[in-house]
Structures are given as structure tokens and as C-alpha cells.
Amino acid sequence: QSALTQPASVSGSPGRSITISCSGTNSDVGTYDLVSWYQQHPGKAPKLIIYEVSKRPSGVSNRFSGSKSGTTASLTISGLQSEDEADYYCCSLADSNLWVFGGGTKVTVL
Amino acid sequence: QVTLRESGPALVKPTQTLTLTCTFSGFSLNTVGECVSWIRQAPGKAPEWLARIDWDDDKYYRTSLKTGLIISKDASKNQVVLTMTNMDPVDTATYYCVRNMKLHAFGIWGRGTMVTVSS
Numbered sequence: 001q002s003a004l005t006q007p008a009s010v011s012g013s014p015g016r017s018i019t020i021s022c023s024g025t026n027s028d029v030g031t032y033d034l035v036s037w038y039q040q041h042p043g044k045a046p047k048l049i050i051y052e053v054s055k056r057p058s059g060v061s062n063r064f065s066g067s068k069s070g071t072t073a074s075l076t077i078s079g080l081q082s083e084d085e086a087d088y089y090c091c092s093l094a095d096s097n098l099w100v101f102g103g104g105t106k107v108t109v110l
Numbered sequence: 111q112v113t114l115r116e117s118g119p120a121l122v123k124p125t126q127t128l129t130l131t132c133t134f135s136g137f138s139l140n141t142v143g144e145c146v147s148w149i150r151q152a153p154g155k156a157p158e159w160l161a162r163i164d165w166d167d168d169k170y171y172r173t174s175l176k177t178g179l180i181i182s183k184d185a186s187k188n189q190v191v192l193t194m195t196n197m198d199p200v201d202t203a204t205y206y207c208v209r210n211m212k213l214h215a216f217g218i219w220g221r222g223t224m225v226t227v228s229s
Contacts, residue, residue, distance in 0.1 A: 036215040051215035099159035
């Protein structure tokens with residue numbers, strides 16, 4: 001069982017916005033502003049899209065944004081596009097296991 | 111351009127030791143602040159962080175594994191090696207070598223190498 005909890009699936013129509021939640025505890029998300037998000041297309045390696053809760057690496061679309069409140073982090077994808085269809089994983093620094101991932105969310109573009 | 115490439119056996123038997131090598135380019139593990147991690151992903155599952163080695167040879171490990179882990183580096187060869195002892199079928203996964211970003215994010219991933227543990 002993954003340490004961080006994500007919804008199994010989220011869907012949205014092209015052009016709309018969706019939000020993926022990532023629920024943790026005071027041992028990880030609630031304590032550290034070190035949440036990152038990864039996009040993974042089938043058969044490919046994950047790609048970093050958000051780090052330190054809300055920062056985007058160079059080259060990542062500004063349609064991706066991150067936030068955190070308490071022990072829950074969120075990833076919002078605005079202006080949903082077909083290429084956004086992928087699996088998304090959150091990750092946080094944690095007290096015990098150092099870095100923990102969420103179980104992943106499959107995003108479907110309707 | 112930063113690239114990382116994993117290499118190692120595709121198949122190991124239970125109880126055997128797995129040795130994976132990450133060969134990278136575009137950065138140096140002699141540079142302050144650079145770190146490389148190993149992350150694995152079982153088929154259909156979420157990624158799982160395993161270990162990290164820093165430019166100053168500090169090492170961090172996932173302590174909850176039954177499998178023993180050792181991470182090492184040869185900065186002169188631009189290589190990081192992960193050794194896993196007492197492999198079990200549950201260790202079947204794709205193993206990724208990753209360049210950390212700002213210490214706590216996994217910035218650049220290799221293509222991964224699939225390892226199957228089976229007798």
C-alpha cells in the first residue's frame with residue numbers, strides 16, 4: 001500500500017480543468033514543502049512536472065500547477081489536452097522512508 | 111544534455127544478488143549538490159524510491175525492504191552502482207536511475223531496465 005493516497009482516476013473534457021489530490025500525513029506532506037509530481041505515459045519513464053509543491057521545471061507547460069494545504073497536495077491541469085492523458089504520481093519527502101510516492105491517478109481526456 | 115542509462119541482467123533467480131549500473135553524462139557527481147537515486151516500478155504499480163547517493167558520498171536507503179541495498183559511485187567513470195542482495199520475486203520491476211533535482215525531486219530519469227526475479 002502506497003504511503004500517499006491519490007484517486008485512482010480522474011477525467012475531464014478537452015479545454016476544462018481537473019485537479020488531482022494527494023493525501024498524506026504529518027510525517028510527509030504536512031511537514032515538508034517538498035512535494036513533487038510526475039507524469040508517465042505508457043511504456044515511458046516518469047517525467048517531473050512539479051517540484052517543491054508548486055514550481056515547474058524549465059520546459060513544463062504552465063497549464064500544470066501545484067498547491068498544498070495541510071496534509072493534502074494538489075495538481076491542477078488547466079486547458080486539458082489529449083496529450084495530458086497519462087498516469088500522474090505525487091511524491092513527498094517523509095520521516096521514515098525518506099521519499100514516498102502516491103498510488104497514481106489515471107487521467108482520461110473525454 | 112543529461113542522459114542516464116541503466117544496465118544489468120534481465121533475469122535473476124530468487125536469493126541471488128542483483129547488480130545494476132547507471133552510466134550517466136551531462137553532469138558530474140564531483141559537483142556539489144549533485145545526487146543520483148534509484149527508483150523501481152513493479153508492473154502496474156507506483157514508483158518506489160530505493161536509494162540515493164550524493165556528491166559527498168552520503169547515502170540514503172529505503173529501510174523497509176527485506177532485500178539488502180548498497181549504493182556506490184565511481185565519479186571518475188560517471189557511474190552509480192546499486193547492489194541488491196537476496197532478491198525475491200516481489201522485486202520484479204523496472205529499475206530507473208535518476209538524477210535528482212534540488213535534492214528532493216527526481217529530475218531526469220533513465221529509460222529503465224526491466225528485471226525479473228524467477229527460478
